[in-house]
Each structure stands twice: as C-alpha cells, then as structure tokens.
Amino acid sequence: MPADAIVRSVRQLGAGALNGVARIGFAARFFGALITHSPHAFWRFGLTVREIYFSGVLSLVIIMVSGVFVGMVLALQGFDALSKYGAGDSLGIFVALSLARELGPVVAGLLFASRAGSAITAEIGLMKTTDQLAAMEMMAVDPLARIVAPRFWAGVISMPLLAALFSVMGVFGAYIVGVRLIGADSGTFWGNMRAGIDFWPDVTNGIIKSFVFGIAVSLTAVFEGYTAQPTAEGVATATTRTVVFGSLAILALDFLLTVFMFRGTGVV
C-alpha cells in the first residue's frame, strides 16, 4: 500500500511536469496562431477600439488613483530617508526615477492584470462555456481573429499608455506631498528631476518594459480564457490563473529586463 502511494505520487509529479511543458508548448503555438490572425484586428480596427475601451479606458480611474497614492507614499518615505543624509533636494529624482523605471510599468502591469486581464479571461472563458466560440466556428468565423486578437492587441496598446499615466500621476502625487505639504522647494524638485533623468534611456526603458508586460499579460489572459475548462469552476480557475501567472510573469520579466538594461552601465 505505501509503495502504491509512492508510485502514484511520482506518477502525478511526472504528469504535472509533462502537462506544464505541453501547456507552454501549446501557449507558444497559440501565440504564433494569434500573430498570424492579427491582421484581422487591424483591418477591422473597430473591434480593437471596443476592447481598448473595456481594458484601457475603464482601467483609467484605478491606475490614476493608485499612481497618486504611490507617488505620495514615495515622497513621504523618500523625503524622510533622504533628508537624514542631507539629500532632501534629490526627492524629485528619487521619485521620478523609481516611477519611470520600475514602479510605473510594474504596478500598472499588476493592476492591469487584475483589472483587465481577469475580465478578458472570464469573458472568453464564458464564451467557450456557452459554446459561442463553437457557434462562431460553425459560421466560418474564426474566433481567434474575431475574439482573441482584438483583445490581445487592445491590451498591448493600452499598457504603455496606462504605465506612463501611472508615472505622471505618481510624480504629481509626490509633488503634492513633497512640495505642498512637507515644503521641499518646488524649483529644486523639478530642476533636479530634469537634470537627473534622461528620456533616453530612463523613460524609454520604462516604456519598453510596459510594452513587454502588455504582451505578457494580454497573452496570459487570452490564453487562459481560450483554454479554460468549459464549466463554471473552470472559468473561475482560469481567471485566478490569469492574475497569478500574469503577475508572476511581470515580476520575472521585470527582473530580466532590468538586468539587460543595466548591462554596460557599470551597475551589473
């Protein structure tokens, strides 16, 4: 009996690993098919615009409000730590650099994964459960082109814009707390910020990151939705997986991209 249990658990482990690898392979194949079906999303751009409204415009409020609060907290904590070393003047650089390089893309990406990614997964999953995707195929409409591609590209387009907005709102939040409340000098706040941050590579690195995160989150969302088990429970699991894997993908990619971007600048 114990031997049987051991064999079973080993078997389960192997099956899990094989399934995981097969799923990654299927995701890659899915991504390829998605790209080849993508021209449809741009020919009928109205479909993509509709999805930009649902994943981009409706995420505006949460992104902007979070940005302001993150900026305000950064200013409070940063000013406290910096002024200990007499570097309170660097508050502007500190806040803007952390927002433009890291926090903007990453936090906006995490919010996007939970706000828009989960909605996309649930929508596509439910379409599959209610056989709408199958019905489309019966009518010779390819669901990959009609449903999946517009949602994917809407996410890819929205993500950099949302991340940039997040960073800008964060800078304003820091300005409100740092300059208006704490009383740092407004001139040095903006002046040091401009002197210490370059559009290339600081701001552009952030934009590249948010673009990559947009691809990762959107792909996760549409893939999980498309491969969801066609049951109520299956859709729920798929939605959870989108948030979990989307967030993990963002954090892992962020580390990789940061290592690449710092290569050759003397840090790594």
Add this chain to the structure above:
Amino acid sequence: MNRSTLDFWVGIFVLIGIGAIVFLALRVGNLTSLTTTPSYRVEARFENIGGLKLRAPVKAAGVAVGRVDRITLDPKSYDAVVTMRIDKGYEFTKDTIASILTSGLLGEVYIGLSSGGDPQMLVDGGEIKKTQSAVVLEKLISQFLFDKASAPPEVSK
C-alpha cells in the same frame, strides 16, 4: 454604448496616454539628450579615471558642453582612453587641460576642461595632451600617513 461615443472615449484615453509620455519626456526627463546635437569627438588619456562613468558630463567653467562617450584601456601604456563628445558650438584650444573632478565630496564625477592660449583649436578626432587624473582619496590619505610615519621625529628643544 454606440460606436461614436466609444471612439470618443478611446480617443481621449489615447490622447492623455500620449500626453503622459510627452510629459515624461519633456518635464520629467530631458529630451535634449535624445536629440543628437551635432558634436565632435575628442580623446584624452588619463592615468586613472577614478569613478568616471559613461555619459558623465564634460564641463567647462561649470557649463556642461558634452558627455563622455567611451572609456577604454590602452593595452600598451595601460592608460585610460576617454572619448568625449563635445557640442559643435563650443571650440577649445589645443592646449586645453582636461581634469577629472568631483562635484562636492560625494557628488558626480565629471571632466573639467580649461582652455589655454593656443591659437589652434581641437578638431574632430583630436587629442587633449594635457590631462590631470582623478584624485583618489584613499591614495591621498595613505600617502599622507606614510609621509608622517617616515618623517624623522621632531627634535624637541
């Protein structure tokens, strides 16, 4: 929601998104580093560059006139070869002295240029002959300590 309202909101979203990127470019960062102002290259050899980094500013009389473009090590003389890009608008004499300086005690490291009186000017690809290496604080301190130790004890009267 009908089509035109949808387009309207998406349009607004895209516009403020692009506005945010422009704000990041102009107000938060300085775009001037992106617009490649016409510049020329000048080389200088230093015994020791200390903490000089790529893209560090090149200043004359405290005014930024260029940036450090490349830092390599000469495999024969073991000198550091620093290539600077200097904006086309500024010209420096051939006997300019380039020195590696630090702004404040802990501030950024930059290259300071001080012009001489030579009538000939540096051209693209030219070399600054007179250089002054970075002052390494540890070396200075150890030198000072060794001097103290090796000096003959003062004779008290």
